[in-house]
Amino acid sequence: MTAPDPAEPAYHPAAALDLQARRLLWRCRRGMKELDVVLERFARHALPGASARERGALEDLLSLPDPVLAGYLLGGNTPPEPHLAVLAGAIRAYVAKEGGSALS
Numbered sequence: 001m002t003a004p005d006p007a008e009p010a011y012h013p014a015a016a017l018d019l020q021a022r023r024l025l026w027r028c029r030r031g032m033k034e035l036d037v038v039l040e041r042f043a044r045h046a047l048p049g050a051s052a053r054e055r056g057a058l059e060d061l062l063s064l065p066d067p068v069l070a071g072y073l074l075g076g077n078t079p080p081e082p083h084l085a086v087l088a089g090a091i092r093a094y095v096a097k098e099g100g101s102a103l104s
Helices: 019-027 034-048 051-064 066-073 084-095
Strands: none
Touching: 019 034, 019 051, 034 051, 034 066, 034 084, 051 066, 051 084, 066 084
């Protein structure tokens, strides 16, 4: 997924999303609060304009175990798969733009 356009609203209610987007948004709820916040904020912003390929990358990312995902999104690790590396970078950039904290 590309970095969200700062001119667009940052919050999209789940009801405004299509079925696939709502399912992906639901999968953003993980076992770690930090991941929940990061993933859900990014997904609400990015899913409405995401292509099928971008949604597929998010689905692939969400299939990873929490410790691996935390390393990619909250730590300094980079996924070896190029499409996941691009997405993880976009999520980290979004979080940094929004204040740099997963919990603020």
